Amino acid sequence: xxxxxxxxxxxxxxxxxxxxxxxxxxxxxxxxxxxxxxxxxxxxxxxxxxxxxxxxxxxxxxxxxxxxxxxxxxxxxxxxxxxxxxxxxxxxxxxxxxxxxxxxxxxxxxxxxxxxxxxxxxxxxxxxxxxxxxxxxx
Amino acid sequence: xxxxxxxxxxxxxxxxxxxxxxxxxxxxxxxxxxxxxxxxxxxxxxxxxxxxxxxxxxxxxxxxxxxxxxxxxxxxxxxxxxxxxxxxxxxxxxxxxxxxxxxxxxxxxxxxxxxxxxxxxxxxxxxxxxxxxxxxxx
Amino acid sequence: xxxxxxxxxxxxxxxxxxxxxxxxxxxxxxxxxxxxxxxxxxxxxxxxxxxxxxxxxxxxxxxxxxxxxxxxxxxxxxxxxxxxxxxxxxxxxxxxxxxxxxxxxxxxxxxxxxxxxxxxxxxxxxxxxxxxxxxxxx
Numbered sequence: 001x002x003x004x005x006x007x008x009x010x011x012x013x014x015x016x017x018x019x020x021x022x023x024x025x026x027x028x029x030x031x032x033x034x035x036x037x038x039x040x041x042x043x044x045x046x047x048x049x050x051x052x053x054x055x056x057x058x059x060x061x062x063x064x065x066x067x068x069x070x071x072x073x074x075x076x077x078x079x080x081x082x083x084x085x086x087x088x089x090x091x092x093x094x095x096x097x098x099x100x101x102x103x104x105x106x107x108x109x110x111x112x113x114x115x116x117x118x119x120x121x122x123x124x125x126x127x128x129x130x131x132x133x134x135x136x137x138x
Numbered sequence: 139x140x141x142x143x144x145x146x147x148x149x150x151x152x153x154x155x156x157x158x159x160x161x162x163x164x165x166x167x168x169x170x171x172x173x174x175x176x177x178x179x180x181x182x183x184x185x186x187x188x189x190x191x192x193x194x195x196x197x198x199x200x201x202x203x204x205x206x207x208x209x210x211x212x213x214x215x216x217x218x219x220x221x222x223x224x225x226x227x228x229x230x231x232x233x234x235x236x237x238x239x240x241x242x243x244x245x246x247x248x249x250x251x252x253x254x255x256x257x258x259x260x261x262x263x264x265x266x267x268x269x270x271x272x273x274x275x276x
Numbered sequence: 277x278x279x280x281x282x283x284x285x286x287x288x289x290x291x292x293x294x295x296x297x298x299x300x301x302x303x304x305x306x307x308x309x310x311x312x313x314x315x316x317x318x319x320x321x322x323x324x325x326x327x328x329x330x331x332x333x334x335x336x337x338x339x340x341x342x343x344x345x346x347x348x349x350x351x352x353x354x355x356x357x358x359x360x361x362x363x364x365x366x367x368x369x370x371x372x373x374x375x376x377x378x379x380x381x382x383x384x385x386x387x388x389x390x391x392x393x394x395x396x397x398x399x400x401x402x403x404x405x406x407x408x409x410x411x412x413x414x
Contacts, residue, residue, distance in 0.1 A: 139277045173279050173281060174279070175313075175315055175410055175412060188370055189321070189374045189375075190321050190366060190369075190370060191321040191366060194355055194357065196353075196354040196355040197321075197355045197363065197366055199354060200351075200353045200354055200355050200363050200366070200367075201366065201367065201370060203352070204347065204351070204367050208346075233371060234370060234371075235373075238374070238375055239315050239317075239375050239377055240317060240375065241281065241315060241317055241408050241410035243281055243408070248317060248319060248408045249319065250319030250320055250321070250406070252320075252321055253319065253320075253321055253374075274412065275279065275412075276279070
C-alpha cells in the first residue's frame with residue numbers, strides 16, 4: 001500500500017465551473033495504482049468542488065445561474081469588507097463541496113459516463129486556486 | 139492493510155429517498171475488517187447520496203418536498219432536452235452528495251443511532267443506479 | 277501504513293458554528309503520521325460539518341442567517357413531533373456535510389490559510405455531539 005500527493009493549481013477568470021477531470025485523470029494514471037482512493041481537497045472558502053454533467057454546456061450555465069439566485073449578491077449580509085461577491089461566494093461554497101473522494105478501480109477513477117469534476121469559482125476577479133490530490137492504494 | 143471494491147445496483151421507481159443502509163452494512167461485515175474507511179460513490183449526476191434520519195418517515199417526505207421547492211421543475215432553465223425533471227435533478231444532486239466516507243470501528247460503520255444512508259433519486263422515471271463501495275483497512 | 281481512531285465530543289449551546297480546528301489539529305499531530313488522510317464524521321442528523329472562513333466572524337453569522345432563511349422554522353413541514361427547530365435542522369444538515377476528508381502532508385492538515393473546521397449545530401437546546409476521527413497513513 002502506498003500514497004501519492006500532488007498540488008494542482010488552477011487559474012480562474014471569474015465566476016464559472018472549470019473542468020479539471022483531464023488533469024486529475026492524467027495524474028492518477030501516472031501513479032500506476034490498480035486499486036485505491038483519490039481525495040481532492042480545495043484549499044479555499046470562496047471556491048469549491050462539484051461533480052456534474054460534462055455533456056450539455058447549458059447544464060453548467062443553469063447551475064451557475066441557480067447558485068447565483070440562491071445566494072445572491074444583494075443579500076442582507078454584514079460581511080462586505082472584501083466586496084459584494086465575497087459573502088455569496090462563501091455561501092455557494094458552503095452549499096457545494098470542498099472535498100471529493102473517488103475510488104480507483106483498474107487504474108482509473110470510477111466516474112460515471114456523464115460525470116466531470118469541476119472547480120467552482122465563486123469570485124468575480126481572476127484567482128490562483130490550490131487543490132491537493134491524495135491517492136492511497138496499490 | 140487491504141482494500142475491497144463492490145458495485146451496488148439500486149432500482150429506483152421515481153423521485154424518492156431509497157434506504158441502502160442494510161445492503162451496505164452487510165457487505166462491510168462480510169469483508170471482516172476491524173478498522174477501516176468505507177467510501178460510497180454514486181456514478182450519476184441526477185441521483186445523489188444523503189445520510190439522514192431513518193426513524194420518522196415524515197422527515198424523508200419533508201426532505202423531498204423541501205428540495206422540490208428549492209430546485210423546482212418550473213425554474214428558468216435552458217437545459218430542457220431531457221425533460222422538465224432533468225435540470226432540477228442536477229441541481230438537487232449538486233446540493234447534496236455524490237460521495238460519503240464512513241469510518242469502520244470494531245467491524246461496523248460508525249453511523250449514529252438515527253442515521254440511515256439513502257440514495258436520493260431525482261428523476262421521475264425508473265432508473266438503475268450504480269454505486270461503488272470502496273473499503274480500506276485491516 | 278497504520279490507522280488511528282478518536283471520538284471527539286463537542287458540547288453545544290444552541291444554533292451556531294463551533295470551531296473544532298485546534299482540537300482536530302492537535303489529535304492529528306499526536307498520531308505522528310507524515311502523510312495520510314483524515315476523515316471527520318458527524319454521527320448526527322441535526323448537526324453537521326462545514327469548512328469555512330475563520331477570520332472575520334461576520335462570515336459565520338451571515339452563514340447562520342442564510343441557512344435559517346433557506347430552511348426556515350415556519351416551513352410547511354409534517355415532521356413536528358420533536359419541536360419546530362427539528363425539521364429545519366435536518367434540512368440544514370442535508371445542505372451541508374456529515375463527513376469531511378482532509379489530506380495530511382508533512383504531519384499537518386493541508387487546510388488553506390483561511391479555512392477552519394466547524395461543527396454546525398442546528399438545534400436550539402444544548403447537545404452533546406459525537407464526532408469520529410479516522411486517520412490512515414504513515
